[in-house]
Amino acid sequence: MFDTHKPLETAVLVALITQKQTAEQTKDYLDELAFLAETSGVKTIKSFTQKLEHPDNRTFVGKGKLEEIQTFILDNPVDCIIFDDDLTPSQVRNLEDSFKEIKVLDRSLLILNIFSMRAQTAQSRVQVELAQYQYMYPRLTRMWSHLTSQKGGVGMRGPGEKELETDRRIVKDRIAFLKEKLEKIDKQSVTRRKERDRLVRVALVGYTNVGKSTLMRTLAKTDVFAENKLFATVDSTVRKVTLGNIPFLLTDTVGFIRKLPTMLIESFKSTLDEVREADILVHVVDVSHPNFEEQIEVVNATLADIKAADKPMVLVFNKMDRFSPKDSWMEKAELPEEDEVFNGAEEVMIPVAVRRKTALEYLKKTYLSQKADYVAFISAETGENVGELRELLYTLVKEKHYFIYPNWVGVPLSESADDFGDGLAG
Structure with missing residues (x-):
C-alpha cells in the first residue's frame, strides 16, 4: 500500500514588533497568521520576530534576522516564508534572491489564496x-x-x-x-435584491471564524456550511426566517479580518452591498477570543469604510460556553465581599463560576451603557440564551416590518409556532 496523500507544505512565519505593535500583539497576530496558513493547508514549524522601529526597506527584516532565517532554512525542510505584513515589490524581489527556491508570501497573498479555495x-x-x-x-x-x-x-x-x-x-x-x-x-445581484425590498433584511457581520454560520444555522433552522477555519464563508447566503408571524431575510456574509486586502474589499463590493443595504446588522463576536475587543474595532472600522456603520446593530457575544474572564476585567469589576464567597476564610480564592459571572456582569454593564444599543450573550452551538436573541431580533424586525406594512396584524413571539427557515438561496 502506498500513501497517496500529498504531504503538507511547511512554512516559517515572520513578524515585526514595532512602536505601533507590542510583543503581545505580535504573538497574537502570528497565531492568527498560523491559523491562516493552516486553513491553506500549510504547517507552521517556526516563527521569527524582530524588534524594529519600521520594516527594512530592502528585506523587511534586518540583516542579522535575515541570516538567522537563512540558517534555519538550511537545516530544516521549509517550503515557504510567510510575512505578517504586505511586502513591497522590491522587498519581494530581494527576499526571493535571498531565499532562492523558497516561496515568499505576504499576508495579503495568503488571504487571497484562501479566498480562491x-x-x-x-x-x-x-x-x-x-x-x-x-x-x-x-x-x-x-x-x-x-x-x-x-x-x-x-x-x-x-x-x-x-x-x-x-x-x-x-x-x-x-x-x-x-x-x-x-x-x-453586479447588475443581476441588484435586481435580485430589489425583489426582496418588501422584506426586512438582517445581515450577520463579524470577524472571521466567530460563529456567524453556526448562528445562521441556528436561527434559520437550515443547513449552512460551518467550519472551524478562517473564511469558511466567502459567498453570501440568504435564508428566509419567520419570527412570530413576521418573515425577514437573514444573510450570512464574508468575515472580516485585520489587514483585509484592499483589493478584496473593492472586488467584493457587490457582496458587501448585502451589508450596506441591510436594515439591521447583527455583529457577532467570539467572546472566548483573548483579543475580541480588538476584533470588534476591526469590524467597526471596516463597516465605516464601506459606509454601513450607521445602521441599527445588535452586538452578539457568541461562544459563551468557552468564555474565560480576563484578570484586567476582574480589577475593574466589583467583586463580591470575601465573606460572601468563603464565609470569611483567611485565604480567599475567587471561584471560576464567580469570576465568570462577575466578568459577564461587567461586560454587560460596559457594552450596554457605552458601546452598543443592543447586546446579547449567547452560545450558538449549545443554544445558551438564543431565545433572548430571538426576542430581541423579533422586536427590531417587527418595528421595521410595520413601517413597510402598517396594517400587519402581529402575533407575539411567545404565542406563535416555532420560528422556521426557508431554503431561499442568495
Missing part, C-alpha cells in the same frame, strides 16, 4: 480573480514566475497558469475584462 459561485470566483490580478500587477516582474506549472501549493493559486504573461498591457486588459464581467453580475 473557498469561492464557489461564478460571482465570487470573478471577484477573487480580479483581486489576484490587482495584487499581482505592481509585482509583475517576479510574481508571474509563481504561476508556472512547475510550482504549486499555497500562494500559487494564480488566476491563470497556462502561460507566462509578462506584458503589463495583457494584464491590464484582463483586469478591465473582469471588471466589466463583474459589473454585469
